[in-house]
Amino acid sequence: MTLLVDTAAELRAALAQRAGRVAVVMTMGALHDGHRSLMAAARGLVGEAGTVVVTVFVNPLQFGPGEDFARYPRTLDADLEVCRGAGVDVVLAPAVEEVYPRPQQVTVDPGPLAAQLEGAVRPGHFGGVLTVVLKLLHLVGPDVAVFGEKDYQQLVLVRGMVADLAVPVEVVGAPTVREPDGLARSSRNRYLSPGERTSALALSRALTAGVRMAATGRESVLTAARAVLDAEPGVALDYLELRDPELGPAPERGPARLLVAARVGATRLIDNVDVLLGGA
């Protein structure tokens, strides 16, 4: 049975009834197969005797002025069905006032990486993300927290916060789930018109084109990926970058990450993939 709670007190009471390890999957709702895969990973980590908690909360602190906070899809009934289907034990879907009973005075400083890539386009975004992630970790008290690689910079920053602030939780990354044609699953995909949906494919196709050039080196990877994006007039590129797996400067050889963000009409999409530079 999946229990829905909307306050910290109810959550504490529900968790007090249960034994075993606790895993949390934090989401903003509008759940899809990407989220389902995180729930399955969470269950795998704690086992049938453990507890899987999913949080559904559209966090105002991580949206900038002019972003889509107001129109972000809120589909709690459908989300509950997804959680039931995935065998989730507890769903925490709090109101904004429950999470922020007063205007937040104390926030997490996410450090210099938060000003790059996504943070360069969305100033303040990762301060808002890390603040709510830390708060939800305190509310749930999990042994393990599962985050998707689709939001790769978020995953790196959460790992950094947990290490730097000695937060007692294990952070596990889960691979990106894609549509059959390669588009990364994302709640924001539902904003796309059919034409934009076709244009949006350029992001994953660009990453694939880049990966194919991995043996030839950094410049070839970026050139091949950029050519795909340049050929798609429906895509306005925010960034295309190669970094190391911790999002420092890309090495000449070895593991790296190719990241892209672009606007397709009014919708902003991100994607990334790992690349082994310079061949095996």
Ligand SMILES: Nc1ncnc2c1ncn2[C@@H]1O[C@H](COP(=O)(O)OP(=O)(O)OP(=O)(O)O)[C@@H](O)[C@H]1O
């Ligand atoms: N396609 C996906 N594959 C794996 N994990 C995903 C995928 N999409 C989202 N996630 C993960 O689910 C968690 C919650 O993300 P969120 O609710 O913002 O979904 P989203 O689809 O990324 O939404 P948005 O479209 O607003 O970015 C995050 O850890 C995120 O990385």
Ligand SMILES: CC(C)(CO)[C@@H](O)C(=O)[O-]
């Ligand atoms: C981690 C998160 C739930 C915090 O609001 C959000 O950034 C997301 O959905 O990736």
Ligand code: BAL
């Ligand atoms: N998926 C990350 C949350 C956000 O875009 O605000």
